[in-house]
Amino acid sequence: MPSITVRRLYKDNQAKLRLTWIAGTTGSDNILTTDKGRSTALVGHLNFIHPNQVQVLGTTEVDYLNKMEAGQIKASFDELFDRVISLVIVANNLSVPSLLRDYCHTHNVPLMTSGLESPYLMDVLRIYLQRRLAVSTVMHGVFLDVFEVGVLIVGQSGLGKSELALELISRGHGLVADDAIELYRIAPERLEARCPAILRDFLEVRGLGILNVRTVFGELAVRPKKLLQLIIHLVYATDEHMQSLDRLNTYKETEEILDVHIRKVTLPVAAGRNLAVLVEAAVQNYILQLRGIDSTKDFIERQTAVLKEQEADDAFDSD
Known part of the structure; x- marks a missing residue:
């Protein structure tokens, strides 16, 4: 199945998406793929239950993490990072939660930030991945x-x-x-x-x-x-x-x-x-x-109409 690395995605989109790589550089060879064996979606907002290969955090997701208790966040991150995640992006020029940075570093998951709003960022990435993984x-x-x-x-x-x-x-x-x-x-x-x-x-x-x-x-x-x-x-x-x-x-x-x-x-x-x-x-x-x-x-219909007209004329003449 077609696949690309996080490094390739970063090089192709760094300028367009205003990406900055801040943690998890050892995971640069993490693979993004449409392999049917991987049930995860390619790109989406942060999802603990059905994680995407590219997890994007916008304003809502970062606010949600900041309101969670430390123990609850740690339990959620433990479960999340045990699954297959290729890349995490914090959009909207938001501050990166320190615990998220630590988990990305220890689990070799690239962490990037972007100055773009998360919906636009995801639209661009979906189109890019759709073409690259076709x-x-x-x-x-x-x-x-x-x-x-x-x-x-x-x-x-x-x-x-x-x-x-x-x-x-x-x-x-x-x-x-x-x-x-x-x-x-x-x-x-x-x-x-x-x-x-x-x-x-x-x-x-x-x-x-x-x-x-x-x-x-x-x-x-x-x-x-x-x-x-x-x-x-x-x-x-x-x-x-x-x-x-x-x-x-x-x-x-x-x-x-x-x-x-x-x-x-x-x-x-x-x-x-x-x-x-x-x-x-x-x-x-x-x-x-x-x-x-x-x-x-059009030709067949015209020819059929002429033949029907001739048949009608012949029937009239025979009468």
């Missing part, structure tokens, strides 16, 4: 932003995926990743595509080598990430495949990735076919279908 996979192909739609172009080697991507970029669309695309399930039905750092901005085109798309086409030609919405599958336009095609294309093909079903369009590749135009048309058609406009359905 289930992921790697797929091969080219990922582009076409008309604000995240499009993954896949197919056998030698079909011209990179050349197609180059043509689409020259037409004003954006590159997200080439060759290796990292896909993260950031929500039950949402996959986000990212590019490995080592490949960012680069596109390999046979005959030209490796191009830096940002340098050649400018800053607007690349995107750091994008949701996956449509898969374009390129295939060789063999006679057998062309004969098997559903010309009305009434069946909407999908592909399952990380338990998420993604709309898929198969495009035959043959000499003389302008693939860039076809991809743009496929994306525009996908956008229209999202808005409830289905050209194939």
